[in-house]
Amino acid sequence: MFGVFDRWYKRKFSDPNAMMLLLLIIISTVVLLVWGGILMPVIVAAIIAYLLDWPVTRLNRRGMNRTLATALTLVVFILVSILLLVGLVPVISKQSVNLAQELPLIWDSGQRWLTSLPEKYPDLIQVDYIKNTMDSVNEHLVDLGQQVISVSVSSIGNLAALLIYMILVPLMVFFMLKDKQIFLQSISNILPKERRLITQVGEEMNLQIANYIRGKVIEIIIVGGVSSAAFAFMDLRYSLLLGVLVGFSVLIPYIGAAVVTIPVAIVALFQFGLSSEFGYLMLVYAIIQALDGNLLVPVLFSEAVSLHPLYIIIAVLVFGGMWGFWGVFFAIPLATLVKAVITAWSTPVPEQVDEETPLA
Template identity: 30%
Template sequence: MSVKIKDQPFYIQSTAVLFGLILLVYVLIQLADILVPLAFAAFLAILLNPLCNRLQRYKIPKGISIAIAMLIMILCVATVFYFLSTQIIQFGDSLPTLQKKFEEITIDLKNWIQGTFGVEITKQEQMLKDALNNSQAILGRTVNSVLGTLAIIFLLPVYIFLMLFYKSLILNFLYEVFSEENSKKVSDVLSETKTAIQSYIVGLLIEMIIVAAMNSTALILLGVKYGILIGCIGAILNLIPYLGGIIAIALPVLMATVTKDGYSTQLGVIVAYIVIQFIDNNILVPRIVSSKVQINALMSIIVVLLGNALWGLSGMFLSIPFVAVLKIVFDRIDDLKPWGKLLGDNIPTHHKGDLWRSRNRRKAVLPSKEPIIKKP
């Protein structure tokens, strides 16, 4: 006789769920080198799927349609990298001058710390050396992450091509693995997942272009050197939800500190980036990046941090669309609907605790309905 988990006491259910989560996280960490390229390939394959379908309507063979769509994607990426590389070359030509200026600022800062806080320069250098030694592990993880990213770049075209080529096989498997009575739910989940991912990625790219233009324009007007390069890098960092925008401010502030005297330019950069972030968060994201699935800000920050702990930089980029897919699934399963509401952006006006307490108060105030016995 089989016993269902949901029929067991709460402590048994919670223990089973906890062990399941631990096992899932362990598998995700151990198989990161395989799963990360597959995840990126799946999202990009969904993005390219409409173009492949359109090409096939013109009687172009399936394999050639996929190859043309991938070629267009590669050309777009190569154009962006070529543009950034020309800016990086200009930055490299001025690197010795910038390094000399940075050393002068560093010496002035050390003298100021010695005069203000009484910390000797030799002690400051020792503290800096210790901090650099402690950061070697972080540097090693960063190098590994970069190498992993390069591996992803070489594997992505192969995975994308095969996923698009075997699309019907994968979809048939997803339909057949569930019972026929759930076919409608499976169809709804797949349709909404495709729409959510496509709208999210396309919106994200449009947002990145607009933010790059605003960053670059602001930095050029403020006279910051290499404003186009730094503005584009800031827009790329902005793809990391909520955290990337904060990190992106440090780059132009540092460049202004190295290349300009005084602090008016740095203040101007901070004000400009705050305005750009306000426009991005309140206008661009709701109107351009928004899809049918909305993840609230609290869950977004938590998920991004968890994605970083799980898969590093790749996990930060994958976290939001992955959770959007989870929310679609949660909203379709009755037992998981509370989790879907927790991830969502719809804030109820009252919580059920207030309703329960108000209902009990009304019961206490209402007069008793017991019959009144009159004395003879």
């Protein structure tokens, strides 16, 4: 047994490059676990800078000074973000408030429907079971409301920190983009010389994540826009709010679509009842989901992340359990990182060329 483990260890970790890659992963994980909260503004700034590096690089290659290209790109990004916040957030917030106000009515309607089931199906459903279920749900709803209120009150204290981040993050993004080569050279000087596998993983991650982010942004815009337009055309209430939820649900494959179906079905059922309008709307929603999964995703991600659905679900569960919302949000890139590391470790060690032997 120990002989098998020893041979496996020598095959995978006899290369110094593999040991340096393992050491870098351990150090990075410890830093994120210990100082992740403190470094969160830096991490957010690095992610934004990574996303904005593509237009800055293109403008720089066309002859524009990198400082000017960085300033122009950052200003456009901030203006677009402000326009989206001013144009979409108020409407979404208003629809969210209205929906929250109608939730008691929706729940009362659901309770009346549930209490009518024993009369319609006395042999299948018992009255006591329905009453116990509703009492349990009501207790959980009260607890959930108290948790939401407590979170809202505690979040007021973070308002000052949020205002500081709104100033610090754009400044860090600007300097990260403007002085990109300086920071890359500094990182290169810190890394060990035995970094063949580190470079291989970095290059693969750069290609995969760039394709993933580009494809996800396009998918969110298309799915969210089409869903909002379809809901509005079919006169569904809160069409923009539900359409935005459907759009962002694509960030979590399979699980997101299943979760966001619940509010869409509840709102449609409360508005239309068990009618033909409800059936048509759910049919349109199912067509949108089918086109997204079978047409849009293969087109957008043909060159991007190629992970089995089982691995994606496991990644969502594992990283979501470790880091909550952000773990779910970055589950696929993190799973891609794991795949790149495994691929790098599985790569045969290249033969070293003797420097004293002349090349043919």
